[in-house]
Amino acid sequence: MNVQEIEKLEKSIESMTQLARTCGLDFYPMRYEICPADIIYTFGAYGMPTRFSHWSFGKIFHRLRLEYDFGLSRIYELVINSNPCYAFLLEGNTLLQNQTVCAHVLAHCDFFKNNAMFAHTPRDMVERMSISAERIRQYELQYGRGTVESLLDAGLALQEHVDASVSGRRYRREWREQKDRERRGLYSEDRPSKKRSDYDDLWAIGDELQIESTFVEEQSTRFPLPQKDIMLFLIEHSPVLKLWQRDVLSILRDEMLYFWPQMETKIMNEGWATYWHLRIMREMDLLPEDSIEFAKMHAGVVLPSRTTINPYYVGLAIWEDIEKRWSKRQTPSSTASEGLGSAGREKMFEVREMENDISFLRNYLTKELMEQLDLYLYQKVGNEYRVVETDYEQVRNALCASRLNGGIPVILVEDGDYQRNGELFLRHAYEGVELDLKQLEKTLPYLYQLWGRTCHLATVVEGREVIFSCDGKRTQRKFV
Amino acid sequence: MSNESFTLSKEDWSLHRKGQQDQERHKEKVKEAIKNNLADLISDEGIIMSDGRQIVKIPIRSLEEYRIRYNYSKNRQPGTGKGGSQVGDVIGNGQPGQGQDQSGAGDGKGVDYEEASVTLEDIEEMLFAELELPNLVPKSNENIQVTDVDFRDVRKNGLMSNIDKRRTLLEAIRHSARNGSDKMMIRPDDLRFRTWEDTIEPDSNAVILALMDTSGSMGLFEKYAARTFFFWMVRFLRTKYENVHIRYIAHHTEAKEVSEEHFFTKGESGGTICSSAYDLALRIIQQDYPAGSYNIYPVHFSDGDNLTSDNEKCIKRVEEICKLSQMFAYAEVNAYARSSTLMSAYSKMQNPLFRKFVIREKSDVYRALRAFFSAAPEEGNTA
Numbered sequence: 001m002n003v004q005e006i007e008k009l010e011k012s013i014e015s016m017t018q019l020a021r022t023c024g025l026d027f028y029p030m031r032y033e034i035c036p037a038d039i040i041y042t043f044g045a046y047g048m049p050t051r052f053s054h055w056s057f058g059k060i061f062h063r064l065r066l067e068y069d070f071g072l073s074r075i076y077e078l079v080i081n082s083n084p085c086y087a088f089l090l091e092g093n094t095l096l097q098n099q100t101v102c103a104h105v106l107a108h109c110d111f112f113k114n115n116a117m118f119a120h121t122p123r124d125m126v127e128r129m130s131i132s133a134e135r136i137r138q139y140e141l142q143y144g145r146g147t148v149e150s151l152l153d154a155g156l157a158l159q160e161h162v163d164a165s166v167s168g169r170r171y172r173r174e175w176r177e178q179k180d181r182e183r184r185g186l187y188s189e190d191r192p193s194k195k196r197s198d199y200d201d202l203w204a205i206g207d208e209l210q211i212e213s214t215f216v217e218e219q220s221t222r223f224p225l226p227q228k229d230i231m232l233f234l235i236e237h238s239p240v241l242k243l244w245q246r247d248v249l250s251i252l253r254d255e256m257l258y259f260w261p262q263m264e265t266k267i268m269n270e271g272w273a274t275y276w277h278l279r280i281m282r283e284m285d286l287l288p289e290d291s292i293e294f295a296k297m298h299a300g301v302v303l304p305s306r307t308t309i310n311p312y313y314v315g316l317a318i319w320e321d322i323e324k325r326w327s328k329r330q331t332p333s334s335t336a337s338e339g340l341g342s343a344g345r346e347k348m349f350e351v352r353e354m355e356n357d358i359s360f361l362r363n364y365l366t367k368e369l370m371e372q373l374d375l376y377l378y379q380k381v382g383n384e385y386r387v388v389e390t391d392y393e394q395v396r397n398a399l400c401a402s403r404l405n406g407g408i409p410v411i412l413v414e415d416g417d418y419q420r421n422g423e424l425f426l427r428h429a430y431e432g433v434e435l436d437l438k439q440l441e442k443t444l445p446y447l448y449q450l451w452g453r454t455c456h457l458a459t460v461v462e463g464r465e466v467i468f469s470c471d472g473k474r475t476q477r478k479f480v
Numbered sequence: 481m482s483n484e485s486f487t488l489s490k491e492d493w494s495l496h497r498k499g500q501q502d503q504e505r506h507k508e509k510v511k512e513a514i515k516n517n518l519a520d521l522i523s524d525e526g527i528i529m530s531d532g533r534q535i536v537k538i539p540i541r542s543l544e545e546y547r548i549r550y551n552y553s554k555n556r557q558p559g560t561g562k563g564g565s566q567v568g569d570v571i572g573n574g575q576p577g578q579g580q581d582q583s584g585a586g587d588g589k590g591v592d593y594e595e596a597s598v599t600l601e602d603i604e605e606m607l608f609a610e611l612e613l614p615n616l617v618p619k620s621n622e623n624i625q626v627t628d629v630d631f632r633d634v635r636k637n638g639l640m641s642n643i644d645k646r647r648t649l650l651e652a653i654r655h656s657a658r659n660g661s662d663k664m665m666i667r668p669d670d671l672r673f674r675t676w677e678d679t680i681e682p683d684s685n686a687v688i689l690a691l692m693d694t695s696g697s698m699g700l701f702e703k704y705a706a707r708t709f710f711f712w713m714v715r716f717l718r719t720k721y722e723n724v725h726i727r728y729i730a731h732h733t734e735a736k737e738v739s740e741e742h743f744f745t746k747g748e749s750g751g752t753i754c755s756s757a758y759d760l761a762l763r764i765i766q767q768d769y770p771a772g773s774y775n776i777y778p779v780h781f782s783d784g785d786n787l788t789s790d791n792e793k794c795i796k797r798v799e800e801i802c803k804l805s806q807m808f809a810y811a812e813v814n815a816y817a818r819s820s821t822l823m824s825a826y827s828k829m830q831n832p833l834f835r836k837f838v839i840r841e842k843s844d845v846y847r848a849l850r851a852f853f854s855a856a857p858e859e860g861n862t863a
Contacts (some may be wrong), residue, residue, distance in 0.1 A: 001490075006488065006490065009488060010488045013486055013488060014486075017485055017486055029484060029485055029486060030485065030486035030487070031486070031487055031489075032486060032487065032488040032489070033489055033490070033491065034488070034489070034490040035490075035491075035493055036493055038493075038496075038499065038500075039493045039496055041499065042496065042498055042499030045499060046498070046499075053498065053501065053502050053505075054502060055502055055505040055506040055508075055509055056506075056545050057499070057502050058499065058500075058501070058502025058503035058504065058505055058506040059502075059503070059506045061499035061500075061502065061503055062503045062506065065499075091490075156545065157545065157546055157547055158548075160547065160548075161548070304560040304561075304562075305559065305560065306559050306560070306561065306571045306572065307557070307559050307571065307572065308557075308558075308559060309558050309559070309560065310560070313560065314560070373560055374560055374561040374562065374563045374564065374565050375558060375559075375560055375561075376558070376559060376560075376561060376565045377556040377557065377558055377559075378556065378557060378558075378559050378571055379555070379556045379557070380553055384570045384572070385570065385571050385572045386568055386569065386570050386571065387559075387561075387565050387566065387567055387568060387569040387571060388556055388567060389556060389567065390565060390566065390567055395558065398556055398558060399558050402557070402558060407550075408548075408549075409548050409549070409550055411548060428548075433550050433551070433554075433555050434550070434551045434554050434555075435548060435549065435550060435551060436548075436549040436550060436551040436552070437551070439546050439547060439548065439549045440548055440549075442544070442546035443546045443547060443548050446546070
């Protein structure tokens with residue numbers, strides 16, 4: 001983009017921002033940066049400009065870059081959930097493309113700011129990640145690059161197993177408070193008159209029952225179980241990790257928690273941004289040839305795929321359907337039948353605040369819409385992929401299930417002292433979809449690396465329960 | 481934080497090299513993985529049977545990023561059609577392609593199998609870096625060859641076209657800094673020139689005698705191992721050394737000299753008398769390669785199933801050949817760890833020039849190469 005184009009872009013951003021505000025979008029101050037392709041693809045690979053270094057990001061970067069060079073795919077834009085909100089525009093985009101992108105990211109920013117899932121994400125993550133990256137760099141200098149790299153390899157393999165839910169947060173807090181109360185109670189409230197000493201347990205000698213019961217109680221309350229947040233469990237309870245290693249894992253966990261809502265709202269968020277870039281660009285004064293170019297670009301973005309769900313396409317369709325359906329149910333309070341201030345728009349803003357992908361699909365993907373989108377389920381049958389299901393409820397349920405937990409299998413810590421031997425026991429919350437066993441067998445050694453003792457994982461294969469155990473040297477499977 | 485509702489800026493990002501740096505590290509890891517896989521790689525049939533110019537795909541384990549994932553091939557997945565899709569419609573065969581959407585980093589759907597493409601040159605480069613002809617001595621001074629020039633020195637005077645700009649500037653900066661002047665001037669004294677030296681590589685004057693047992697007892701695996709070994713040996717010698725003569729001798733009960741093509745492709749049958757090959761080798765040495773002016777390396781591959789009465793003679797011949805050679809290598813292909821007559825005879829030999837190795841599995845070919853073509857003999861497998 002040359003200087004004139006940048007000036008033009010600046011002008012149109014001004015009017016688009018104005019327009020977006022009048023439509024009711026509510027976003028943070030925007031920081032648009034025009035970057036060369038290399039930089040955009042670097043940020044795309046790392047997920048954040050300031051993230052720490054790791055070869056796996058280099059690998060993604062290389063792949064993205066290659067695909068770009070061959071013209072197979074293209075990242076138009078990158079937007080960061082932060083305040084102020086950073087948006088990176090591709091230098092090689094045309095003016096019109098970058099205008100569209102600006103309209104698109106305004107809606108993303110509105111979504112970040114207002115959707116409930118994002119309420120707990122820190123808005124200064126750019127700075128936080130930069131500080132974390134610096135800390136990891138220091139650890140590299142202190143403990144050696146190889147040591148840090150091997151820890152990151154293991155941590156990244158398990159980073160998705162966190163608990164971002166509000167209930168999980170509350171449960172952990174309550175558990176901790178309870179433990180605190182118990183500890184304090186033991187020392188003060190229960191026996192206010194008696195002095196505590198290290199030898200108090202001597203009084204209980206001979207009272208076997210009591211000793212046993214306290215022991216059993218301790219066993220079951222040492223960890224809050226079952227726990228979905230494997231990363232936190234490792235950070236808090238792993239017997240082998242050093243302090244700096246726990247720190248690195250906490251960095252990974254914090255970053256995953258920050259990215260988590262984006263995984264949970266992919267369809268909604270992309271659909272929302274697509275809905276708005278369409279509306280905003282329609283209001284702009286475009287030359288005929290620009291209109292054609294915009295239509296082309298938009299069509300490319302919402303191109304449906306036979307084998308995956310294009311979130312832009314499905315998301316946009318659901319949003320437009322919501323607007324249409326609620327506009328018809330005109331309430332007396334609203335005046336306009338379409339567009340600004342209509343009941344349809346009101347409903348949309350409510351949905352963008354309250355829902356995530358699963359509830360969005362479950363509540364608003366109607367039978368008619370599904371037929372219109374021609375959604376189906378397919379599976380490998382013999383050598384071919386065939387459509388195996390078109391029934392509304394089945395497809396909807398499978399679609400919701402595929403978005404569950406961001407599409408990542410739910411694994412729970414069941415025991416941190418399995419067989420009274422300090423071994424770790426995990427269970428896959430099996431709901432009909434099996435795990436990739438090859439991947440699983442290769443991931444368990446990482447778990448072993450972080451736990452330091454034998455690790456077990458129970459799952460279901462072909463209807464039978466199987467326990468995978470890794471003792472650091474090899475991974476075995478045992479049918480139960 | 482400013483309260484402006486937006487800013488638009490374009491910075492200079494040219495120094496932001498993080499992606500490239502981590503990409504470098506990834507490449508390094510790919511190289512490491514190749515190196516760790518060399519033993520399996522070089523005995524890969526695809527390479528040996530190829531015309532020598534193909535790219536080999538090898539799965540590199542250490543570079544896959546393993547995660548706990550769903551098994552997508554066993555699962556039903558959603559897609560969108562063009563309207564009116566019916567149960568039973570075929571939507572594709574093979575792998576379903578990934579969506580065109582790439583903007584969500586960390587939204588890892590689809591399994592990421594990493595296969596690195598390795599060219600034969602890559603493998604050779606790494607393999608041959610470890611190999612050399614042992615005990616190589618200059619045999620005659622006549623054939624000294626100048627093969628290349630190598631810029632390795634910097635001097636104060638030289639040809640203006642060979643000026644070293646960076647060093648000259650550095651000198652000039654130093655000079656003016658020393659004098660405390662803020663103006664930089666290049667004086668004649670600051671000039672630096674790159675100067676070359678001739679790289680002299682003596683003619684190795686080496687000859688390899690490739691001896692291979694082609695008797696009926698050499699089964700598929702034995703022949704395969706032997707040919708793999710010789711394949712790499714020949715490539716190694718041709719890449720690293722100029723003027724290495726290779727003579728091929730195939731033997732069963734009697735030995736004859738054969739062409740390279742014949743050596744690698746034709747099979748024979750019959751019993752085994754190894755001394756016949758050694759006799760022929762000795763004759764070739766005496767006729768064509770006087771020990772005074774040649775480095776001689778006989779390499780013998782057999783399954784060790786020699787006629788027992790011949791062993792005595794073999795030892796004598798090997799001793800004779802050893803006197804004329806720089807090294808005598810004997811490799812036995814013995815997958816089942818049976819005790820072979822020839823190896824039990826050779827295991828008593830104490831000659832430091834005699835190297836032996838037992839190949840039990842494909843990947844041992846690599847170890848055999850390392851055992852024979854290294855400066856100091858390595859501890860090989862012994863029967």
